Amino acid sequence: MVSKSCSNLLELASGESPTFGLMSRRIRRTMTVPGLISDIDDDKSESVCSDSPSLWDRIIIVANQLPIRAQRKTDGSKGWIFSWDEDSLLLQLRDGIGDHDTEVFYVGCLKEDIHPNEQDEVSQILLETFKCVPTFLPPDLFSRYYHGFCKQQLWPLFHYMLPLSPDLGGRFNRSLWQAYVSVNKIFADRIMEVICPEDDFVWVHDYHLMVLPTFLRKRFNRVKLGFFLHSPFPSSEIYKTLPIREELLRALLNADLIGFHTFDYARHFLSCCSRILGLTYESKLGYIGLEYHGRTVSIKILPVGIHMGQLQSVLSLPETEEKVAELLRQYCDQGRIMLLGVDDMDIFKGISLKLLAMEQLLMQHPEWRGKVVLVQIANPARGRGRGKDVKEVQAETSSTVKRINETFGKPGYNPVVLIDEPLKFYERIAYYVVAECCLVTAVRDGMNLIPYEYIISRQGNEKLDEVLGLKPSTPKKSMLVVSEFIGCSPSLSGAIRVNPWNIDAVADAMDSALEMAEPEKQLRHEKHYRYVMASALEMAEPEKQLRHEKHYRYVSTHAVGYWARSFLQDLERTCQDHVRRRCWGIGFGLSFRVVAFDPSFRKLSMEHIVSAYRRTKTRAILLDYDGTLMPQASIDKSPTSKSIDIINSLCRDKNNMVFIVSARSRRTLGEWFSPCENLGIAAEHGYFLRLKRDVEWETCVPVADCSWKQIAEPVLKLYTETTDGSTIEDKETSLVWSYEDADPDFGSCQAKELLDHLESVLANEPVTVKSGQNTVEVKPQGVSKGLVAKRLLSIMQGKGPSPDFVLCIGDDRSYDDMFEVITSSMAGPSIAPRAEVFACTVGRKPCKAKYYLDDTVGIVMLMQGLASVSEETNSG
Numbered sequence: 016m017v018s019k020s021c022s023n024l025l026e027l028a029s030g031e032s033p034t035f036g037l038m039s040r041r042i043r044r045t046m047t048v049p050g051l052i053s054d055i056d057d058d059k060s061e062s063v064c065s066d067s068p069s070l071w072d073r074i075i076i077v078a079n080q081l082p083i084r085a086q087r088k089t090d091g092s093k094g095w096i097f098s099w100d101e102d103s104l105l106l107q108l109r110d111g112i113g114d115h116d117t118e119v120f121y122v123g124c125l126k127e128d129i130h131p132n133e134q135d136e137v138s139q140i141l142l143e144t145f146k147c148v149p150t151f152l153p154p155d156l157f158s159r160y161y162h163g164f165c166k167q168q169l170w171p172l173f174h175y176m177l178p179l180s181p182d183l184g185g186r187f188n189r190s191l192w193q194a195y196v197s198v199n200k201i202f203a204d205r206i207m208e209v210i211c212p213e214d215d216f217v218w219v220h221d222y223h224l225m226v227l228p229t230f231l232r233k234r235f236n237r238v239k240l241g242f243f244l245h246s247p248f249p250s251s252e253i254y255k256t257l258p259i260r261e262e263l264l265r266a267l268l269n270a271d272l273i274g275f276h277t278f279d280y281a282r283h284f285l286s287c288c289s290r291i292l293g294l295t296y297e298s299k300l301g302y303i304g305l306e307y308h309g310r311t312v313s314i315k316i317l318p319v320g321i322h323m324g325q326l327q328s329v330l331s332l333p334e335t336e337e338k339v340a341e342l343l344r345q346y347c348d349q350g351r352i353m354l355l356g357v358d359d360m361d362i363f364k365g366i367s368l369k370l371l372a373m374e375q376l377l378m379q380h381p382e383w384r385g386k387v388v389l390v391q392i393a394n395p396a397r398g399r400g401r402g403k404d405v406k407e408v409q410a411e412t413s414s415t416v417k418r419i420n421e422t423f424g425k426p427g428y429n430p431v432v433l434i435d436e437p438l439k440f441y442e443r444i445a446y447y448v449v450a451e452c453c454l455v456t457a458v459r460d461g462m463n464l465i466p467y468e469y470i471i472s473r474q475g476n477e478k479l480d481e482v483l484g485l486k487p488s489t490p491k492k493s494m495l496v497v498s499e500f501i502g503c504s505p506s507l508s509g510a511i512r513v514n515p516w517n518i519d520a521v522a523d524a525m526d527s528a529l530e531m532a533e534p535e536k537q538l539r540h541e542k543h544y545r546y547v548m549a550s551a552l553e554m555a556e557p558e559k560q561l562r563h564e565k566h567y568r569y570v571s572t573h574a575v576g577y578w579a580r581s582f583l584q585d586l587e588r589t590c591q592d593h594v595r596r597r598c599w600g601i602g603f604g605l606s607f608r609v610v611a612f613d614p615s616f617r618k619l620s621m622e623h624i625v626s627a628y629r630r631t632k633t634r635a636i637l638l639d640y641d642g643t644l645m646p647q648a649s650i651d652k653s654p655t656s657k658s659i660d661i662i663n664s665l666c667r668d669k670n671n672m673v674f675i676v677s678a679r680s681r682r683t684l685g686e687w688f689s690p691c692e693n694l695g696i697a698a699e700h701g702y703f704l705r706l707k708r709d710v711e712w713e714t715c716v717p718v719a720d721c722s723w724k725q726i727a728e729p730v731l732k733l734y735t736e737t738t739d740g741s742t743i744e745d746k747e748t749s750l751v752w753s754y755e756d757a758d759p760d761f762g763s764c765q766a767k768e769l770l771d772h773l774e775s776v777l778a779n780e781p782v783t784v785k786s787g788q789n790t791v792e793v794k795p796q797g798v799s800k801g802l803v804a805k806r807l808l809s810i811m812q813g814k815g816p817s818p819d820f821v822l823c824i825g826d827d828r829s830y831d832d833m834f835e836v837i838t839s840s841m842a843g844p845s846i847a848p849r850a851e852v853f854a855c856t857v858g859r860k861p862c863k864a865k866y867y868l869d870d871t872v873g874i875v876m877l878m879q880g881l882a883s884v885s886e887e888t889n890s891g
Contacts, residue, residue: 353451
């Protein structure tokens, strides 16, 4: 069997590939690099199932940094030595793929600067040996992209820091934004070198590459693309301050699956899509989906896990045992209880607040002085060492530690031990093993895996039990004090959750953890304990063990491999209908998006419909009004003189029967279209009908009993009073509650509740309750716009030959009934054989129409074109 790359080359030669231009450039370039074209592939046609690890033949993982360590050769020769970075999440997630036959490529930057003269050689080595494609960026561009836009603008804002002054975060800088976009485009170019667009799955990671989905989707409309955000996503009130807010949202929506650590982050993203882009979402069978131009963008909520195998192997190292023994001698043998904090030295990890809480603990609980030690491991700030805010945090931390130690310390005892030098992984693990309690009190953090590492480390192993002096049957225990504002907090139900800004509460939590660690409970200062779990004060040792076991079960079963496998399976599910969809790319720059439709759905050609219009003799034309002849956003909803002239031109043609079909009242429509003598009007979804201006209105269904309004009206008034911006429209046969001017999230929430409420109180009434675009409507049963189409076709069939031309245009779901009636009538007598039938919707969106036009401007141009033909015919 030929390889994928070769098969693509064959497609290129035959001209069948839809992306042959790009593929040609990619193949010519990569053929010069040994090892890029894969070896002969195994036949996997019989090995695809939901639980099989061979769901994915090739995966391209894209992130800012490659999971590679690089160092210069030390033997005097030129060149580099490369090795895998075992601590990298990107490398660890391969456990979730599990199939050695799956090719995994990495695209990203190296931590080290590579001279341009060495870049080709380094690229070839990394590609052949590690299947890594390095992205080389000029130093100035990288600095503006990473240190400028990513770390000084995006990162602070996503952690809820507004740039209210130049010293707080970074003010938006257009040149830094342009650098960010340029780097994302360079990443897209590098992906082009290895991607097989019809087969590969692409997984993009984190906020450094948020506009990359647009560049990939623009080149390959059907690319199978996932994105996972490892940082928090801020609330809409914070996010809306970003000048390029729409560009980022639209870029993310070019992915097929977007992942978040917590529901809060996903909820904030969905709220931004609703408030800024006007999009709605719904949950089906447990999956949250956003409809975006005919594509369903899925939302994934799953926190990342730790690498169990790596952690357990480090726990088994002799160096770890030696370090544990050393820490036992240093602390436990001296009668000290260790509290542990492990944080990066940046402004969002809350180190200073934690130290203030420790100071408060020692002030309010003198019994802990000389006994408790807080070991604070401060890792170097990632990518922000040059920032002014980092230096301020370092200075504040040092001064606070010095003050606490001078106040409460004594010879041989310091209550706070600050370790601000990088520790090896096994050393950090040893601190986890010995610490009685771990404190993670960040003021805002994406996920933070420190609590997970602590729980697994406290579980230990047999050798560590010997070092600790524990019997093999001794139940394990761990205590956690975690911030409410970190991503892992919701998954650790047994932890003491705190508001890190509340120093008293954190101090009380620390005291509770220490009290719970002792067999005898000292119930002092009981009033402080209300800030944390009241039951924690009397918590016995067995309950602490149960909490540890519960956490251990969760962490061990939700490791990084589980997270990666779950994400990729959802990505595969989301993309499974790509091959049967027709796609068009529309928009320029970062406004680009792909519109997806069923193969039979296409744009209505002016030439096609005008040609059909000329050669037909009996025509039925049914037109919506709001959103079709008149834009939805218009303030003045009445028709323009131009629209009236066009409609009159169509109505003067004796071969035409023209109808306006609307949800509006007959009084409003009658007034608006009074100049149109021969225009038919169907009002209130077709309940009222008249064929011409000077004839009486008739009803399509028996006269309705509207006594149900007495039940529904008080309910609608209640929701109007409690929903600012909502209104009620009382029509002759229906009631409409509109929340177009209300807050979109609150209005949507109220509409769902109102729908359920009305369905309940009107269950025995002859009405239906339906939700529409920013509306909830109650109308008589059996009334639909499909009835109008049936009635019109029946009238035309009774008067003469059945119509051989039918045009129906609408802009929302209520017109699907009409589209369905017209389509089904093509096989019956109400429409002439071989008739020209055009069911058309406004905007490219999924519906039962076969055609679309982009907007009301296109509709008016179409009507004007048909009117011109009629004028020519009449004058001739």
